[in-house]
Amino acid sequence: MNRTRLPAGVLALVLATGAAAQAPRDEKRPANALEVLERSQAAFYYAGADMKARVTMELVAGAGKKRTRVLTMLRKNDSAGKRQKYFLFFHEPGDVRRTAFLVFKHPEKDDDRWVFVPAMSMVRRVAASDSRSSFVGSDFTYEDVSGRDLSADTHALLREEKLDGTDCFVVQSVPNAGAEYTKKLAWIDGRTFLPLREEYYDARGALARVFTADKVEPVLGSDGKTWPTVSVRTMKQVQSGHATVVRFEGVAYGVGLDDTLFTERALQDPPQRWTR
């Protein structure tokens, strides 16, 4: 992985624009595709200083067969840089209850991941596999959940158009090196900068996966800011018919997560106030 750290200036700008996502459209128009995507990542992955949500994932195979996972997701942004820490605590299915993951996301290198396996009461490192690996068996990849390094792709702002009545930037991203897709088209809300639709194309140029933000809600953070949040999202595998529908419930920003939560010890025995 050869990722470059973003200059601090750009980052400050990103965070600033992210915070001002609700501002009227004419305030500051992004100059190019990269800027659109930077503002989009800030709005989608970095909202608030921290976040807590109860996440329900429904994995749907054809013919109505379903697997459900319910987890508590806790996220904390590092005060500087794009680093983040994730804590994932599983409630369902019943036989994996108390399984928990700890993920340290580093923009400049592979993530660190640990898992607590309650049946063996042990914490193990999980070697991060590449970007294509699935997030807890769903149709989302780890990258989809925590964001892809923008310097890995070459971007182009194709056009601006309305998607279901919302003004959107349409950005095309082509990976510089081999990836699971050969081309991605993203429709990014011109006001909130949230991605509303993404299309991933395979090596043959055929549509392979489609992401849709099915429901966007404003969430008032403890800092008094309102964060537009995608509360229902779907990733559909067009060719196999597999799909994963994810609901974020009880989303709260700025809840005051502290670093002691993101430790091996807490992984084995997390504080109840966070996992209830």
Place this chain on the structure above:
Amino acid sequence: MLDKTLRALAAFSIERPRLVIGLTLSATLAFASLLPRMTVDTDPKHMLPETSAVRRHNDQVEKDFALHADVLVVGVVQEEGVFDSETLSSIARLTSEIQRIPGVVSRDVTSLATVDDVTAEEGGLAVRPLLRRIPDSEDELAALRRAALGNPLLAGRVVSRDGTAAAIAVPIEPQANGKQIADEIRRLLPKESAGVRYLLAGDPLARDTFGAEMFRQMALFSPLAGLVMCLALWLMFRSLPLVAANMGVALVGIAWSMGLLVGLGFPVHIMSSMSPVFLMAIATDSVHIFNELAFRVRDVGWSRDVRGAILETIAAVGKPVFYSDVTTAAGFAALATAHIVPVRIFGLVVAFGTLVILLMSFTLVPAILALLPEQRLARIVRRARETSEREPSLLARLGDLCQRRAGVLAAAAALLLALAAVGLFRIRVNNNMVHWFRPESAVRAADRELNERLGGTATGYLVVEGRDADAMKDPALLRAVEGLQRELERDPLVGKTTSLVDVVKRVNRALHKDDPAFDRVPDSADEVAQGLFLLATSARPSDLDNLVDYPFQQTNVTLQLKSWDAGAMRGVIRRAEEHLARHPLPGGATLAPAGVAHFNMVWSDEVLWGMLESFLAGLVLVLALLVAQTRSLRWGIVAFLPLLFTIVVIYGVVGLIGKDFDMPVAVLSTLSLGMAVDFAIHFVARFQQRHREGGELRDALVYTVARPGKGIFLNALLFASGFAVMVFADLTPYVTVGVLMAAVMLLSALASVVFLPGLISFFRGVLLQGGAK
């Protein structure tokens, strides 16, 4: 009544030859205009109707486990081992290029370049692509080799256990053509260099190559068979118009029946592709008309009224021609009782074509004969006179001999029947699509080599289903499945088995720092569940989907078989049942087979029993028609005996030489009935006629052997020569059909002419008082 109708039809055709020929021609053109819409279908699955239980179950299993019905296999063979940078990069490049071919299910293409490896790393579980980049140092290559061969989920599947061959599994979309995709893959293959060889195999390749070949072979052999028959006809009669009349009848029959088939929207299958050859052979029945006409014109002198001679000929041979064609049609129509859809269609198509030929014998043939200039007819007669000087006397002596030496002949027949009976008991029912190609063909050679090196190219499934959801997390059930797998692997035809158990064990070991002691199913259901959950959090979902269904109620034990024999799967199922009788699955879990190998086994059985039913139906039908024709049960039975003799001897030989009783052979058994009985019909009808006209028994028999007997031999020779051409076909079912049909027709002609005189004179007491007046 029948006589009158036939004669009226012939008389009308002689009166208005141009009208009859014109009408026939326009109808033929109308049917022929449908032919360009022809489509082929070679999928063995379509042998059984969509609603059949086995097809439905198979579709369900494929859906439950996200499996693909059609998978091509590309083998990469390197005797020195595939773990060198060059071979590995060639596999990686080929894999990604294959993923780009339209019709390939890219996401599920599996090779060393796409698979994940589950290992222990830094004290934890690691699921990552086996081949993240092509290693260049010897150490890295050796480590990769150890990793691949040490992982039971990979060794024997994507790489051979000895490391000399790697496989790229290429699932294709249901509507894609396996041969076209295989051709595209072939174009991508690098030049074979430095000992690397590339092989292509798999069910869709065999099937679709077969489909393409089928067209080519029939386009070659149908005209060739026609040409050979034309040549034989010309040698017999030295008359081009007669050859043309015969071939005209055949072409009309082919055009009408194939046109109807295509027009009704049916695809052409392996069986119906042979219809033209069958119809050409059946059309040679009109030889009896020419033969009799030649004798008749010679007897009465050709200067007399030619039209009268034609009418008299029709009067003499009309009834046997009618009945022999009707029995042929009935024999084919009996196939309509089969469960196998394409066989049913084939039977009806040829039955229809035969009836068309029958109609032509009484319309087109007399019309053409009526238009013949008299010198032409004169030449035919001269030719007939020359040969008749020699042959009939030869045949007459044969007729005489057959009566005097009836005892010796009967003893010889009994001996043959006893030998044949031994063969009948040794008949082995089997179906093997790969064996439909010649042993030296590329398809079969590739299949053979991949089966030697890798786990096996034929796929079968045994689906274990627990009573409730999450049953597959129960350690006791998983251990029972593991026991079943070990038992099945003792079968030499089972190359490899894979199930959820293999994954569970692998994960357990990785979670315990790669300690071999933990290469086993863990003790609690929660451990199983959490191990699998952990795997699912880092592997691709499809890695598990093929092995376990969504609610964890079923696991799919995938079998790689080294043979496409239907019997291989039967052996596996029997072994599984015996094992489960001793060690029942806990918790009331059940087992159900599926997959291509199982499907082949089921339809192979259907072919046998379906064809046996059709065969018995055909026997009864033919006997009934014989009784109807002779208006006597006794005569019917006597005429039936040469046929029975022929069938028993032929199938006895099939058993003795160890030829598999497969679909082509099974179908032939039924339809040869209707054709092989023709000779006895002609013989008995003409003998009865002669005897009625007041001949003495002995003379009447000699006459029959000499005169209609000549027609019978000519007919059989023509028939056999047409079919014998197919011996040179590249596809073995055509060879089988060619050899068997030629043998059946020659033996049946011989049996009719040689045994009937003896039988008739032996049973004359019973036959000649009541039956024949």
